[in-house]
Amino acid sequence: MKKLVLLIMIIFSILNSQCSNLKKSTANGCKENIEFKDAFILNINKVENYTLQKEFNKKEFNDGIEFLSKYCHVSEEELMNYANEYTNSTVFYKDKEGWLKWYNENKCRNIQFK
Missing domain, CATH: 1.20.5 (Single alpha-helices involved in coiled-coils or other helix-helix interfaces)
Known part of the structure; x- marks a missing residue:
């Protein structure tokens, strides 16, 4: 008891x-913009799914990179290759960590879509 x-x-x-x-x-x-949060996470997932070969949709990957690059750093030097994709998963994970860090630092600023 x-x-x-x-x-x-x-x-x-x-x-x-x-x-x-x-x-x-x-x-x-x-003031967290939940719509932006959902779109931000969705675009990270698009890039991750393509990079880790879970999905093979290049357009989704490109859309995700374009969206994320409007707000935070994307290792463009790594993407400037023949295939225009992450060839090194370590670089992808470093970028992903930076994207999530950026979001957590800025989420209370009511982030708006560009």
Whole structure:
């Protein structure tokens, strides 16, 4: 019985903590554009799927690179090859890390589409 009460108290504490974090992000004026977030993540996925050969849609890849390059760094020197694609997955993962970092640093600025 004591374990059950302790477990309930821990769960309540975690939920309360998460709710207060949500209130803080709203209270601090964070205006995240959810439409932009969805489009940004979708375009990362397009590039990733093509790069890792999960999908072979070159147009989707090009659209993803074009979209991402409007907002953050894309290793264009790596893409300037005969196939116009990432030939090194390490470079792709470094770019992806940079894209996600850029998004997290800017998400509360109500990012608009260019």
